[in-house]
Amino acid sequence: MLAAAPSGDFQMISIVMAKLRVEECLSLDINRLNRQGMLRPGTSSTVRWYRGKEEVGSIRVRALSNVVIELSYLFGRRELVHYKVGLTWTPCHFSGQRPWFICPGCGKRVGKLYAPGKYFLCRHCYDLAYQSQRESRGDRLLRRAWRLRGKLGLKPWEPIVEKPPRMHWKTFLRLREEILWLELEALKEIHREIDRLAKRVERLFGT
Structure with missing residues (x-):
């Protein structure tokens, strides 16, 4: 598991954000990154989020290798945050391989990471749920x-x-x-x- 921040930060974020829903958070989808070629080693790309026509966030994704990407973005418009996230690949049923994030908070293999707080972690780290579950x-x-x-x-x-x-x-x-x-x-x-x-x-x- 790659270290992204002190574990105490993750625990406090999880407590404070416990009532947030998945739909309310910025997210990274590993399959979308893969489809758009952002996981190719040496690639540097930008992911942007919009609410209507207004940009509400952006993040720089650098593929350092086929098993490590680096995320860089501004938190709170002032603090530059950057850390590495591990990747793993599993065989598909017919052919090829499917990528997964290794969550920086817990080390679990997941398809999406969410950022209601400072870091992109899996929904279990933030105790997030879907709207119907909340x-x-x-x-x-x-x-x-x-x-x-x-x-x-x-x-x-x-x-x-x-x-x-x-x-x-x-x-x-x-x-x-x-x-x-x-x-x-x-x-x-x-x-x-x-x-x-x-x-x-x-x-x-x-x-």
Whole structure:
């Protein structure tokens, strides 16, 4: 495993970033780098990320050999970060080989690295999950309520006042009651989540 930073840095980053989702992070995909020829030894390339038309990040990738690349980028617009990441290759089912990153944080073989913090590590090091895995009970309740609101032609939190044309009153009253119950339970759950988060922060930082 190639050293990229002190292990304590990785542990602290993992604690602080534990609630982030994969979809919210800059990422490097080993297969994309390979398809674009960025893993050929001696190659130096730039990967850029955009949000709409705005560039939100870039990184320099140098292929030092077929088993080592070097990453260079600015962190926080001021600090230049550069370190090496190991690669490994495994045979494909039919022909050729597939590349993998060796995570600088844990040494696992992975296809993607993520950077919600200072370093590009695997999602396990940062305790990242996909959006569907991070969905709380409050999220699920709100999603159900808003889906029912759609049947009434309403936006989230818009007052439920008028019955849609051609809808039976019995159906309207049932939907309204269910929506109000779901939203009330969701708010209760959100308050509980905030309390749990506040207690967690207090335990971590003693505030």
